[in-house]
Amino acid sequence: MTGLDAHLPALQVVVPLLIAPLVILLRPRGLAWAAATAASLMAFAIAVQLTAGVLGGHEYRYALGGWPAPYGIELMVDSFSALLLLIVTGASTLSLMAGKASLEREIETRRQPLFYSAWLLALAGLAGILVAADAFNIFVFMEISSLASYVLVAGGPDRRALPAVFKYLVMGTIGATFYLIGVGLVYMMTGTLNLADMELRIHEVADQKPILVAAGFITVGLALKAAVFPLHVWLPNAYTYAPHAVTVFFAACATKVALYVLLRFDFVVFQQNLAGHEVQFAAFLMPLAVLAILVGSAVAMFESNLKRLLAYSSVAQIGYILLGASMVSVLGLSASLLHMFNHALAKGALFLAVLCLALRVTSLDLRQLAGAARQMPWTMGALVLGGLSLIGVPGTAGFISKWYLVSASLNEGALGVLLVAVIVIGSLMALVYIWRIVETAWFQAPAEGAATLTEAPLPVLLVTWSVALGNLWFGLAPALPLRLSAAAAESLLQHLP
Amino acid sequence: MELLGLYHYWVFVVLLMTGFYAVVAKANLIKKLIGVSLFQSAVFLLYITMSKVTGGTAPIVLPGMVDPVFSNPLPQVLILTAIVVGISTTALGLGIVVRIKEEYGTTEEHEIQEIDRR
DSSP: OOGGGGGHHHHHHHHHHHHHHHHHTOOSTTHHHHHHHHHHHHHHHHHHHHHHHHHTTOOEEEEGGGOOTTTSOEEEEOHHHHHHHHHHHHHHHHHHHHHHHHHHHHSOGGGHHHHHHHHHHHHHHHHHHHHBOBHHHHHHHHHHHHHHHHHHHTTSSOTTHHHHHHHHHHHHHHHHHHHHHHHHHHHHHHSOOBHHHHHHHGGGGTTSHHHHHHHHHHHHHHHHHTTOTTSOTTHHHHHHHSOHHHHHHHHHHHHHHHHHHHHHIIIIIITTTSTTHHHHHHHHHHHHHHHHHHHHHHHHHHOOBHHHHHHHHHHHHHHHHHHHHHTOSHHHHHHHHHHHHHHHHHHHHHHHHHHHHHTTOSOOBGGGGTTHHHHOHHHHHHHHHHHHHHHTOTTSHHHHHHHHHHHHHHTTTHHHHHHHHHHHHHHHHHHHHHHHHHIIIIISOOOTTOOOOOOOOHHHHHHHHHHHHHHHHHHHOOHHHHHHHHHHHHHHTTTOO | OHHHHTHHHHHHHHHHHHHHHHHHHOOBHHHHHHHHHHHHHHHHHHHHHHHOOTTOBOSOOOTTOOSOOBOOHHHHHHHHHHHHHHHHHHHHHHHHHHHHHHHHSOOBHHHHHHHHHO
C-alpha cells in the first residue's frame, strides 16, 4: 500500500471527471473519441487494480483531503463496489470501442466532442456512486450521472428519444428527490451522513417514526431509479430510442448501480437496526420481483421492435436480481449479485449485436430482419450466444447465476418451490422471445426486393464477439465473479440473525 | 397545538404534494417541470428548517462570545449543492422541451403521443 495504490479510489472518479472537460477541446475528427476511450480504459485499469486488491483481502478506505471520517468525506471500495466498478468501467470501455462508427453516424460531427464529454461525466458519476461512502455524496454523484445520461439518451437522431428522455428526467428527478428526503430524515435523527457511522448511531433511534419513513422514501426512490416493476415505465422508450452505443452502456450497468445503493442502504444501515426489516423488505420487494419477471418477459414475447424487446427483457432481469436479494439470505444475495455481472455480459453482447445490425439495416423491426442471418452470420451468431446466456443454457454465464438463484430459492421452503416455478417460467418465456429473433433471422426468407446486407465492420465484430465469448468463458470458469459476489453478500449480511 | 407548532413541516408536505400533483396531473410539459421544481424546493425547506436551533445564530466565532448557540451549518451547505442540482435539472428539462417543440410543434403530452402513433 504505497504511493499510487492508496489513491486509486479517488482516481477512479477523478480521471474521467477531469478528462471530460478536456475532451470538448478536441475538435479534429476522431480525437474526442480516442481521448474518451483512453480515459474509459484507464478507469477500467483502475477498477481491475482495485479488484485485485480487494481479492487480496484488502478494503480500501480513503479520507478525502486527509479529513478523517465521519467528519470528512470518505471513499470506500469493498468487494461489492469492486464487482460493480468492473461492470461499469468495462461496459463503458467496450461500448465506446465498438461504438465509434455507429456514433459517428448518429451524432452530428460538430457535437461529438460534447457528446463524449457527457459520456465521461456519466461514467464518473456512476463510478462515484460506487466509491462514495456517505449518503449525500451518493446523491450528488447520482445526479451527475443522471444529468449526463439524459443528454446521452437524447443525443440520437430519432426524435422519439425526446419525449422518452423527458419522462426519464421527470421520473429520475422524483426518484432522486425521494432519496434526498430519506437521507434528510436519517440525518435529522442521527446527525451523520457517513454510512458506516449511520449504522452505529441509528440504533438509538431505530424505533422512531422518521427512520421508518426514511427507509420507505429511500427504498421507493431508488427502486424508481433502478426501474423496478411497476416503476419501470421510463426504461423501454429511453433504451429503444437512445443511440445504440449508449443503449449498450446503460443496459449493462445503469440500473444496477441504483440497485447497488438500494442494497447497501437497506442491508448496511437498516437491516440490523429496524425490527423485522428483513420481513418487510422481502414482503415489499419479492412480489414486485416476481411480477417484473412475469410481466417483463410476457411483454417482450409480443414486442416487434428488437431494441424494445430487449429493453423489456431488462425489466424482467432486474426482477431476477431483486428476487435473489429479497430472499435476504447470503445464498440468495450472492446469486443476485452474480446475476448483475452475468446479465451485464449477456445484455451487453445482445445490444452490441444490435449495434452491428443497425450499422447495416434501416429498421430494427423484427419483420424487416427476415433472413438477415444469411447475410450477417457473425453478427447474428453473437446475438444467439448472448441470447442463450440470457435464457440460462448450461455452459453460459446466465446458467451459473440462474442455478444459484434456484438453489437459493429451494432453501426458502414451500415458498421456494413457487419461486423456482417463476424462474423456470421466466426462462421459458426468454426462450420464446429469443427464438422469435432466431426464427426470423435464420429461417425466414428475406422480403422481396430487400437490399443485400454485408457483414458489420471487423473491429465492431471483434468487440461484439469478445463479449459474446465472455459469456462462455464466465459460464465455464466463473471463479472471479463468484468469489466477488460471495464475499460481498457475506459482508452485507454479516449481522443477519 | 402540537400540530400547529410543526407548521414548517406542513409547509414542506403541502408544497411537496402540490409539486407532485402538477407532475402527475398536468399534460403540459412546462407545467410538469414547474411541478418538479416545486417538488425539489419543498425538500430544500425540509433541510433548512431542520438546521435551525432555537436562539441560534450564524456559526461564526467572534471575540467576546459567551456560550454561543449556533445553527447547524451542514444542512445549509448540503442544500446549496442540491439547489445547483435542481437548477441544472430544470435547465436541462427546459432544453429538452425546446427541442420537443422544434420537432413536434407542441408541448402538450397527449398531442406528442398522437403524433408518434401516426
